[in-house]
Amino acid sequence: MKPVRTILVQGFRGAGAACGIKKAGKADLALVVSETPCVSDVVFTRNRIFAAPVAWGKALRNRSALRGVIVNSGNANACTGKEGLSAVRTTSEAACAALGLPRDSLLVSSTGVIGVPLPAGKIVAALPRLCASLSAGGIARAGDAILTTDAWPKRGIRKVKVRGKTVTLGGIAKGAGMIAPNMGTMLAYVFTDAALRPADLRKAFRGAVDLSFNRIVVDGDTSTNDTAAVFANGACGLPPLSGKDLSAFSEALRSLLLDLALMIVRDGEGATKVVRVAVTGAASARDAEKGARAVATSPLVKTAVFGADPNWGRVVAAVGRAGIRVDPSRVELTFAGEKVLRRGLRIDRAAERRAAPKIRKDAYGIEVDLGLGKGSHHLYFSDLNHDYIRINAGYRT
Amino acid sequence: MKPVRTILVQGFRGAGAACGIKKAGKADLALVVSETPCVSDVVFTRNRIFAAPVAWGKALRNRSALRGVIVNSGNANACTGKEGLSAVRTTSEAACAALGLPRDSLLVSSTGVIGVPLPAGKIVAALPRLCASLSAGGIARAGDAILTTDAWPKRGIRKVKVRGKTVTLGGIAKGAGMIAPNMGTMLAYVFTDAALRPADLRKAFRGAVDLSFNRIVVDGDTSTNDTAAVFANGACGLPPLSGKDLSAFSEALRSLLLDLALMIVRDGEGATKVVRVAVTGAASARDAEKGARAVATSPLVKTAVFGADPNWGRVVAAVGRAGIRVDPSRVELTFAGEKVLRRGLRIDRAAERRAAPKIRKDAYGIEVDLGLGKGSHHLYFSDLNHDYIRINAGYRT
Numbered sequence: 001m002k003p004v005r006t007i008l009v010q011g012f013r014g015a016g017a018a019c020g021i022k023k024a025g026k027a028d029l030a031l032v033v034s035e036t037p038c039v040s041d042v043v044f045t046r047n048r049i050f051a052a053p054v055a056w057g058k059a060l061r062n063r064s065a066l067r068g069v070i071v072n073s074g075n076a077n078a079c080t081g082k083e084g085l086s087a088v089r090t091t092s093e094a095a096c097a098a099l100g101l102p103r104d105s106l107l108v109s110s111t112g113v114i115g116v117p118l119p120a121g122k123i124v125a126a127l128p129r130l131c132a133s134l135s136a137g138g139i140a141r142a143g144d145a146i147l148t149t150d151a152w153p154k155r156g157i158r159k160v161k162v163r164g165k166t167v168t169l170g171g172i173a174k175g176a177g178m179i180a181p182n183m184g185t186m187l188a189y190v191f192t193d194a195a196l197r198p199a200d201l202r203k204a205f206r207g208a209v210d211l212s213f214n215r216i217v218v219d220g221d222t223s224t225n226d227t228a229a230v231f232a233n234g235a236c237g238l239p240p241l242s243g244k245d246l247s248a249f250s251e252a253l254r255s256l257l258l259d260l261a262l263m264i265v266r267d268g269e270g271a272t273k274v275v276r277v278a279v280t281g282a283a284s285a286r287d288a289e290k291g292a293r294a295v296a297t298s299p300l301v302k303t304a305v306f307g308a309d310p311n312w313g314r315v316v317a318a319v320g321r322a323g324i325r326v327d328p329s330r331v332e333l334t335f336a337g338e339k340v341l342r343r344g345l346r347i348d349r350a351a352e353r354r355a356a357p358k359i360r361k362d363a364y365g366i367e368v369d370l371g372l373g374k375g376s377h378h379l380y381f382s383d384l385n386h387d388y389i390r391i392n393a394g395y396r397t
Numbered sequence: 398m399k400p401v402r403t404i405l406v407q408g409f410r411g412a413g414a415a416c417g418i419k420k421a422g423k424a425d426l427a428l429v430v431s432e433t434p435c436v437s438d439v440v441f442t443r444n445r446i447f448a449a450p451v452a453w454g455k456a457l458r459n460r461s462a463l464r465g466v467i468v469n470s471g472n473a474n475a476c477t478g479k480e481g482l483s484a485v486r487t488t489s490e491a492a493c494a495a496l497g498l499p500r501d502s503l504l505v506s507s508t509g510v511i512g513v514p515l516p517a518g519k520i521v522a523a524l525p526r527l528c529a530s531l532s533a534g535g536i537a538r539a540g541d542a543i544l545t546t547d548a549w550p551k552r553g554i555r556k557v558k559v560r561g562k563t564v565t566l567g568g569i570a571k572g573a574g575m576i577a578p579n580m581g582t583m584l585a586y587v588f589t590d591a592a593l594r595p596a597d598l599r600k601a602f603r604g605a606v607d608l609s610f611n612r613i614v615v616d617g618d619t620s621t622n623d624t625a626a627v628f629a630n631g632a633c634g635l636p637p638l639s640g641k642d643l644s645a646f647s648e649a650l651r652s653l654l655l656d657l658a659l660m661i662v663r664d665g666e667g668a669t670k671v672v673r674v675a676v677t678g679a680a681s682a683r684d685a686e687k688g689a690r691a692v693a694t695s696p697l698v699k700t701a702v703f704g705a706d707p708n709w710g711r712v713v714a715a716v717g718r719a720g721i722r723v724d725p726s727r728v729e730l731t732f733a734g735e736k737v738l739r740r741g742l743r744i745d746r747a748a749e750r751r752a753a754p755k756i757r758k759d760a761y762g763i764e765v766d767l768g769l770g771k772g773s774h775h776l777y778f779s780d781l782n783h784d785y786i787r788i789n790a791g792y793r794t
Contacts, residue, residue, distance in 0.1 A: 049717030049725050079713060081726070081742045114710030115743040224714055299696065299781070300789055307790030313511030316476060317621055320446030328446050329478070345478045346512040384696070386786050392697055393704030393782065 004157045007139040007170035010193035011035045011235030012068070014138035016145030019126035021074035021112070021119060029123060030145035031130050032138075032172075032191060033068035033099060033106070034233040039198050040066045041205045042107060045226035052077045052084030052118075053108045054225060056092070060104055068231060069107040069189055070095045070123075071146045073174070077110040077118040078224040087120040094120075098127040109187055109227050111148055111174065139191065143172030146187055149391065150176045154263040158252040160194075162245045167194040167236050169252055173260040176267040185223035188213065188260055194249055195234030196241055204250040205230045212257035216265045217296040217381040228257075265380050270387025273305055274380055276365045279319070282375030287324035289377040291368065294322035302384035310335045310355040312346070319368055330371030336364040343371075401554045404536040404567035407590040408432045408632030409465070411535035413542030416523035418471035418509070418516060426520060427542035428527050429535075429569075429588060430465035430496060430503070431630040436595050437463045438602045439504060442623035449474045449481030449515075450505045451622060453489070457501055465628060466504040466586055467492045467520075468543045470571070474507040474515040475621040484517040491517075495524040506584055506624050508545055508571065536588065540569030543584055546788065547573045551660040555649040557591075559642045564591040564633050566649055570657040573664040582620035585610065585657055591646055592631030593638055601647040602627045609654035613662045614693040614778040625654075662777050667784025670702055671777055673762045676716070679772030684721035686774040688765065691719035699781035707732045707752040709743070716765055727768030733761040740768075 007014075014032040022028040042061045044054045060066075070091060077084045088108050096105050110118060143153050154173040159166050175186035196204075209228055230253070234240075241249050265274050277295045282288035295301055298318040304311035312333045320326055333341035336358035340351045358364060404411075411429040419425040439458045441451045457463075467488060474481045485505050493502050507515060540550050551570040556563050572583035593601070606625055627650070631637075638646050662671050674692045679685035692698055695715040701708035709730045717723055730738035733755035737748045755761060 047714060047717040048721075048723040049713050049728070079710065079725070079738070079741060079743060081740075114714070115738075224710075224717065299785070303786055303789035306786065309790070313476065313621075316446050317444060317511070320444040320621065324445075326445040328476070331446070341476070341512075343478075344476060346476060384786065385790065386783055388696070389700055389703065389781065389783050389786060392700035393706070 004155050005140065006137060007143070007155055007157055007172070008136055009139065009168045009170040009191045011233045012139060012191045013134040013136055014140070014142035015130050015133040015135065016138065016141035017126050017130045017133065019072070020122045021072055027145035028072055028074045029126055029130055030071040030142035031068070031095070031134065032142045032189065033134065034231060036233050036235065037065035037067060038231040038233045039196050039201050040229060040231045041202045042227065042229040043206065043209055045223055047224050049079070049224050051110060051225045052080055053088050053110045054227065056085060056088040057107055057227065060107065064104045066107055066231060067101055067105040069109060069229060071109040071111070071187065072118070072123055073146050073148050074112040075110060075116055075118045076112045076114045076225050079115040080117055083117055087118040090120040091123050094124040094127055098131045107229055109225070111146065111185060111187055111225055114224065139170055139172065146172065146174045148174065149269065150174055151267050154260050154267070156256045156259045158256045160248050160252045162238055162241065162248070165236055165238055167238070167249060168192060169256050171256050171260050173264060175264040176269050186213065186226045186264065188228040188257070190230040190253065190256060192230070192232045193235040194232050194241055195236070195238055196232045200241065200246055201230060201232055204246070204253050207250065208254040208257045211254055212261035215379050216261045217293070217379055262380060265382050268382035269391045270385050271382035272362065272385060273383045274363045275305055276378055276380050277368070278365065278376065278378040279368045279370065280376040281370040281372055283325040283373045284375040285377060286375070288375040290324050291319045291322045291370070292377045292379045294318045295366070295368070296379045296381035299384055302381070306383035306385040308356065308360045310340060310352045310359055312340045315366060315368060316341065325372055326370060327372060332369040332371060334367040335359055401552050402537065403534060404540070404552055404554055404569070405533055406536065406565045406567040406588045408630045409536060409588045410531040410533055411537070411539035412527050412530040412532065413535065413538035414523050414527045414530065416469070417519045418469055424542035425469055425471045426523055426527055427468040427539035428465070428492070428531065429539050429586065430531065431628060433630050433632065434462035434464060435628040435630045436593050436598050437626060437628045438599045439624065439626040440603065440606055442620055444621050446476070446621050448507060448622045449477055450485050450507045451624065453482060453485040454504055454624065457504065461501045463504055463628060464498055464502040466506060466626060468506040468508070468584065469515070469520055470543050470545050471509040472507060472513055472515050473509045473511045473622050476512040477514055480514055484515040487517040488520050491521040491524055495528045504626055506622070508543065508582060508584055508622055511621060536567055536569065543569065543571045545571065546666065547571055548664050551657050551664070553653045553656045555653045557645050557649045559635055559638065559645070562633055562635055564635070564646060565589060566653050568653050568657050570661060572661040573666055583610065583623045583661065585625040585654070587627040587650065587653065589627070589629045590631065590633040591629050591638055592633070592635060593629045597638065597643055598627060598629055601643070601650050604647065605651040605654045608651055609658040612776050613658045614690070614776055659777060662779050665779035666788045667782050668779035669759065669782060670780045671760045672702055673775055673777050674765070675762065675773065675775040676765045676767065677773040678767040678769055680722040680770045681772040682774060683772070685772040687719045687721050688716045688767070689774045689776045691715045692763070692765070693776045693778035696781055699778070703780035703782040705753065705757045707737060707749045707756055709737045712763060712765060713738065722769055723767060724769060729766040729768060731764040732756055
């Protein structure tokens with residue numbers, strides 16, 4: 001699951017630059033643009049406190065034929081009021097003009113510190129340089145410029161054979177923790193040269209997001225800026241995908257987004273492990289989700305995962321307080337394939353001893369079977385450890 | 398808010414002993430008993446996975462005239478099935494017999510490791526010694542014997558003047574974190590020589606619990622064993638309290654429970670700070686509670702509190718994801734009396750600088766005014782830091 005080095009998608013060009021929002025000349029401005037208008041879809045954070053570019057983007061999403069995205073890092077443009085919206089407008093208008101595109105052709109995103117006015121002037125001043133450096137190989141550089149506390153870039157690529165041609169999907173993402181120190185956080189963009197009908201792309205994208213970005217938990221916090229978007233420009237020359245071609249595309253999209261999402265968990269602030277928790281046998285799917293979320297966000301479970309302790313008592317206690325139907329005498333629990341609890345009773349110390357070495361690995365599963373019904377849900381989460389504290393307790397400076 | 402040294406309440410005797418559940422001869426068995434039957438009330442954990450003594454106690458609560466409580470520490474008797482219930486029965490019968498009391502005269506509690514069979518034989522064997530050492534001054538020793546990961550004992554006392562006589566309330570509690578390493582956790586017992594009608598005691602106790610133990614958050618986890626109980630034996634010689642005497646008693650009970658609750662937060666695993674978060678101006682009281690709880694359980698807020706960072710962005714983001722009505726342009730925020738956010742906008746860096754030294758203290762307040770309605774709620778919570786990780790990531794041994 002290493003990030004790929006290059007991302008080439010027909011008809012898309014990208015660039016990254018340093019415009020001076022971040023200190024020390026670090027890349028903080030990213031642009032990816034298609035030669036032709038795209039079919040696109042965008043999903044945003046569900047946090048009621050959302051940033052100016054999210055407010056702007058929600059209106060844009062249903063109105064414009066988008067050509068790509070411009071992103072600044074280092075400043076979230078959140079809790080910035082009317083001035084914040086004005087900064088988005090300035091960025092959007094200047095970028096579209098610099099590219100010779102109609103207005104409102106670009107999605108605008110921001111990530112970084114909350115509550116500080118966005119210096120749109122710095123972005124505008126850097127646009128000529130940024131546009132001049134656009135290249136087919138520049139999507140990866142754009143991916144570098146959107147990072148904040150990330151330890152490494154998140155990139156992925158998928159290729160799907162369709163009637164003798166190759167459809168490519170390239171993705172870039174950022175995020176280390178659902179919300180980084182004082183940062184507004186998770187961003188992901190997928191660019192594809194496939195042609196798709198808007199409803200088909202929307203369905204494929206929302207389904208893929210639900211099984212990837214909506215299934216990861218670092219600390220349970222949700223940022224003010226989360227945005228995921230897909231852009232399809234049809235440059236591969238095929239007509240809109242349908243039938244089993246559409247299914248193959250959807251599967252590739254799902255796989256790509258899951259890879260990017262797991263990269264974010266693995267880079268979760270200080271994370272040493274990624275655990276897949278599955279709750280099955282719940283009275284309903286909603287119950288299963290609430291149970292899985294209670295486990296994935298429990299500080300006690302997360303510290304036990306860090307300590308490689310098969311501490312099923314904490315998992316059971318988290319499920320018990322999730323506000324869902326639970327019958328203590330039916331709960332069964334498996335750590336890394338080793339059943340440790342059967343019908344609510346600890347099996348024996350030997351089972352825990354067998355599980356112990358397996359949960360020292362950097363990825364494994366915890367399964368909770370409630371034995372009540374058919375509801376099931378799974379999530380991926382990271383551990384809670386000293387690095388998380390160190391990273392997040394530091395002063396903002 | 399230092400724990401008192403001695404607890405004397407007319408007509409109550411207490412004792413603590415080491416029966417061998419904990420290692421190294423540490424005190425692990427506590428008994429407090431009244432000379433006469435008590436009016437009492439007991440509240441239990443709302444976790445659906447509850448321990449055997451909780452299941453047993455729920456039935457007992459409405460059935461028996463209780464005389465006191467026997468508690469073991471070191472073993473939670475949770476996830477122990479039918480054998481667990483049988484161990485409670487054995488403990489209860491043997492203790493009542495040893496004291497010459499009718500059966501079912503004692504509440505039974507356990508706290509400690511989950512999923513390990515309770516060695517009731519060790520308790521039974523220690524009973525003669527325990528009963529022989531009962532004394533008026535022994536309530537504090539009973540308080541010592543219920544501790545697990547606590548750094549220090551939690552004790553409190555209140556005296557109320559009623560018609561020339563003195564009514565005494567003495568309390569002992571345990572808990573450091575809502576749930577300790579693999580432990581089932583918060584226990585609190587209040588003993589009073591006041592006489593009260595059952596309905597009055599119940600109302601006063603439930604009201605006091607709601608404003609104390611239900612207002613504290615260490616890590617958001619809820620244990621399988623939480624129990625709080627009050628025993629009133631009427632030994633002070635006054636008739637049942639009513640009118641303003643009852644009000645004075647209720648106020649003393651509230652004050653005592655809040656003290657004990659804050660001792661638990663302050664001893665919260667590794668806690669360096671206790672913060673009171675108040676959400677006001679919410680659309681409803683329920684919204685206010687959900688908002689306060691989202692702030693109090695947010696790992697990002699809790700690490701910022703540890704780092705003494707007036708990081709209002711994290712507080713606002715937590716409220717925004719709480720699933721409540723929020724209008725970003727109306728939110729106002731105060732750190733330790735310093736307003737840092739007005740109408741959703743950061744005031745200036747100077748306000749944060751003024752707040753910075755105040756939030757280095759070990760206790761302060763965060764107020765969030767949503768500006769929407771009259772709903773309000775407050776909670777006390779501790780910070781999240783390296784000691785929490787160290788304590789909770791350790792192997793169970």
